[in-house]
Amino acid sequence: MSVARSTASSYTLRSWLFPSDPRRLSGLYLATAAAFAAPALAAGLVLRLELATPAGDLLSAPAFDALTGFHGSAMLWLVLLPAIPSGLGYFAVTALGGATRSAFPKLAVLSWYLLVLAGLDCLRRLVYMDAYAQAAQSLALLSFTLTVFNIAVTLGRRRPLPPFFWALLLTAPAGLAAAASIALFGSSAQPLIVLSLVPAFGVIAEILEDRPPLWLLAVLAAAPLIPTGSRLLTWTAPPSIDVLVVVLPPLGALAPAALLVRWLASLCVQRRAWTAAVTLAGVSVGLGACGAAAGLLLALRATNVHLAATQFELAHSHFLAGCTGTALLAGCFHWWSSFAGRAAPELAGKLSAAVLLISWNAALLPQFFLGYLGMPAHAPGYAPALEWLNLISSLGVLAATAGMALAVGTLLWSAVAGASSLRPVTSNLDRQ
Amino acid sequence: MTPSLRLFPEQASALAAGVDALALATIALEVLFLVLFLFGATLWRHRAPRGFPSSLMAGWSLFAAAGVIALAAWSERISKTAARAEPAFEIELVAKQWAWKIRHGQGRREINELHLPLGYPVRLRLTSEDAPHLLALPAFRLKQVAEPARWTSLEFVPTRPGEFELLCAGRCGPYCSKMRGVVLVMETRDYLAWVRGEVPGESPLELGKRLYGSLQCDSCHRPDGAGRGPSLGGLFGSTVMLREGGTVLAGDEYLRESILNPGAKVVAGYEPLMPSFQGRLSESQLQALLAFLKTLEGGPR
Numbered sequence: 001m002s003v004a005r006s007t008a009s010s011y012t013l014r015s016w017l018f019p020s021d022p023r024r025l026s027g028l029y030l031a032t033a034a035a036f037a038a039p040a041l042a043a044g045l046v047l048r049l050e051l052a053t054p055a056g057d058l059l060s061a062p063a064f065d066a067l068t069g070f071h072g073s074a075m076l077w078l079v080l081l082p083a084i085p086s087g088l089g090y091f092a093v094t095a096l097g098g099a100t101r102s103a104f105p106k107l108a109v110l111s112w113y114l115l116v117l118a119g120l121d122c123l124r125r126l127v128y129m130d131a132y133a134q135a136a137q138s139l140a141l142l143s144f145t146l147t148v149f150n151i152a153v154t155l156g157r158r159r160p161l162p163p164f165f166w167a168l169l170l171t172a173p174a175g176l177a178a179a180a181s182i183a184l185f186g187s188s189a190q191p192l193i194v195l196s197l198v199p200a201f202g203v204i205a206e207i208l209e210d211r212p213p214l215w216l217l218a219v220l221a222a223a224p225l226i227p228t229g230s231r232l233l234t235w236t237a238p239p240s241i242d243v244l245v246v247v248l249p250p251l252g253a254l255a256p257a258a259l260l261v262r263w264l265a266s267l268c269v270q271r272r273a274w275t276a277a278v279t280l281a282g283v284s285v286g287l288g289a290c291g292a293a294a295g296l297l298l299a300l301r302a303t304n305v306h307l308a309a310t311q312f313e314l315a316h317s318h319f320l321a322g323c324t325g326t327a328l329l330a331g332c333f334h335w336w337s338s339f340a341g342r343a344a345p346e347l348a349g350k351l352s353a354a355v356l357l358i359s360w361n362a363a364l365l366p367q368f369f370l371g372y373l374g375m376p377a378h379a380p381g382y383a384p385a386l387e388w389l390n391l392i393s394s395l396g397v398l399a400a401t402a403g404m405a406l407a408v409g410t411l412l413w414s415a416v417a418g419a420s421s422l423r424p425v426t427s428n429l430d431r432q
Numbered sequence: 433m434t435p436s437l438r439l440f441p442e443q444a445s446a447l448a449a450g451v452d453a454l455a456l457a458t459i460a461l462e463v464l465f466l467v468l469f470l471f472g473a474t475l476w477r478h479r480a481p482r483g484f485p486s487s488l489m490a491g492w493s494l495f496a497a498a499g500v501i502a503l504a505a506w507s508e509r510i511s512k513t514a515a516r517a518e519p520a521f522e523i524e525l526v527a528k529q530w531a532w533k534i535r536h537g538q539g540r541r542e543i544n545e546l547h548l549p550l551g552y553p554v555r556l557r558l559t560s561e562d563a564p565h566l567l568a569l570p571a572f573r574l575k576q577v578a579e580p581a582r583w584t585s586l587e588f589v590p591t592r593p594g595e596f597e598l599l600c601a602g603r604c605g606p607y608c609s610k611m612r613g614v615v616l617v618m619e620t621r622d623y624l625a626w627v628r629g630e631v632p633g634e635s636p637l638e639l640g641k642r643l644y645g646s647l648q649c650d651s652c653h654r655p656d657g658a659g660r661g662p663s664l665g666g667l668f669g670s671t672v673m674l675r676e677g678g679t680v681l682a683g684d685e686y687l688r689e690s691i692l693n694p695g696a697k698v699v700a701g702y703e704p705l706m707p708s709f710q711g712r713l714s715e716s717q718l719q720a721l722l723a724f725l726k727t728l729e730g731g732p733r
Contacts (some may be wrong), residue, residue: 061608061609061610065606065608213489213490226601242612246504246507246508247504251501254497258489258496264472265469265470265472266473268470269470293714297455297459298509300504302447302508303507303508305511305575307568308569309568309602372440373440373441374570376568376600376601376603382574384598386438389439
């Protein structure tokens with residue numbers, strides 16, 4: 001019995017404004033993510049267009065700064081963090097948990113409204129050219145934590161517990177702690193990209209039918225706290241504990257590496273059907289591995305001094321963002337037939353996976369060199385000697401945007417006109 | 433113009449070689465560990481068709497952790513060795529939206545240009561007048577914050593003469609990208625001369641002319657006599673009427689006194705407005721300035 005049949009019952013206004021059906025909620029969250037991703041990705045494209053040539057001629061310096069802030073906060077707070085736990089999560093409670101509603105339906109609705117408010121704050125600040133969206137940060141992080149908590153509790157009733165459940169359960173305390181550290185110490189929100197990796201890894205584990213050791217997921221969920229933790233230590237601890245400050249960040253950088261290497265190896269040596277979902281998950285793992293490899297250079301103090309706040313750091317965080325983003329697409333393809341009641345566009349999915357793999361590397365590998373050459377992360381102009389690398393990077397971003405549009409566009413099209421599919425809703429792990 | 437391609441920055445400090453070696457070694461080690469895991473996975477393939485045993489994960493993680501700790505130790509050694517030498521020159525950098533104001537040991541100032549001596553340890557002391565800034569010196573592989581109400585410092589040895597990039601990487605505000613400048617590493621002899629305000633190969637007369645311009649003498653001592661101070665044209669050797677009555681012969685002694693202690697003998701018809709240049713000019717600079725003053729032709733006096 002497909003969820004598409006069993007739950008899509010009511011189309012009243014009330015059912016849209018205060019949905020209790022997890023599938024409806026899931027759709028709302030995915031639509032919200034797409035609605036905010038579109039202007040945020042467009043902003044990113046305009047920024048890269050400005051950087052295609054050395055002169056800062058397309059945008060004024062304040063406009064460049066404001067667009068940078070909008071792109072970063074909208075992508076992190078409205079797309080990368082919430083889309084997987086909520087957009088895929090509320091659907092997963094039915095797909096994996098067999099539940100017809102989440103544990104706290106009102107909390108689910110509340111957290112969606114919080115997310116929309118956060119989005120409006122981001123847009124308002126774009127209008128006023130104010131780069132920093134603090135209210136959006138707090139609202140989105142609160143919404144994220146509520147969602148993760150809600151879904152973890154719902155999935156927790158199922159035996160055996162799916163890896164996606166563990167990923168979400170471990171994300172909840174890390175999200176709260178990260179929110180506290182941002183509020184208390186004004187620490188940078190950038191480590192939160194690592195937080196968005198944990199639910200993404202849950203999705204990848206589901207797609208690759210893997211049960212990774214829990215301690216690896218736990219270490220990963222704790223990794224975003226290491227920057228704040230080591231900062232606390234440098235302030236309060238005696239110099240003898242300095243060794244922790246030196247050693248903890250590189251060990252934190254290792255946390256995602258172990259899982260990513262595990263999945264890379266699994267994709268290399270184990271036979272499996274390369275569906276669009278598996279292909280996209282493979283691309284996600286590859287992008288994540290590049291990001292994690294760069295993360296180690298950023299975690300070592302001597303190289304960190306040289307590379308912090310440069311294009312190198314930007315490339316590192318965008319490889320991780322690419323990992324989360326493709327995991328989200330992979331999850332959509334994986335669960336699409338039971339979510340939309342239609343077959344996922346397999347060929348378009350595989351094609352977009354290939355485009356994303358090539359274009360994201362074309363966009364970000366030059367930025368590693370640019371960062372090593374000293375180009376700062378946020379500057380509208382640069383020296384003419386850096387033009388080739390920047391041009392390649394801009395073309396890569398253009399192709400990547402096309403790749404994402406291909407995946408999302410064909411998914412939407414298939415929901416309207418695709419072949420009907422009555423594939424039963426199960427976890428792959430059940431079939432082992 | 434065809435776009436040009438550059439992949440690696442120059443190494444302008446002893447630290448740079450260390451940082452580059454660490455970066456390359458880290459990447460090599462990462463590739464090695466990926467290959468090691470793939471090898472292990474192939475061995476385990478037939479035993480575990482789905483997923484890999486915990487022992488492989490734990491074993492690999494322990495090895496990788498050991499490698500990472502070794503890299504961290506090496507990284508610390510690189511940073512510490514570079515900062516060990518006792519600085520021979522101290523230079524202050526004050527960041528202000530949107531420029532770097534720089535002051536050298538003997539008082540010489542410059543903006544967005546940082547002259548440094550080759551081969552000697554220098555210490556940059558940084559602070560900010562407004563927002564937090566982040567000084568980046570990519571060719572030296574160095575960065576340091578410049579924050580209001582606090583001094584931070586950066587110690588290193590420039591090891592290569594030439595011009596290198598200096599910039600703010602801190603996103604200090606909308607025009608942060610304007611805070612760019614250049615580091616000029618010069619032979620120590622040339623640096624010392626530069627700090628004293630000398631230009632290599634410059635004659636005393638040329639130096640005097642440059643000082644006359646840079647000290648803006650002629651903004652008051654206007655050649656047409658309409659300034660707040662008397663015109664200096666044809667002054668040397670003439671007889672000057674004084675404010676308190678009496679006259680004085682404008683020779684070497686009078687000119688020198690008027691620069692170092694201007695209030696002592698003020699020219700009739702003028703106010704004692706001129707600031708003293710005592711301590712602001714070295715003896716050689718003073719002599720050069722006097723030599724130039726003697727060459728000024730007579731104007732309306």
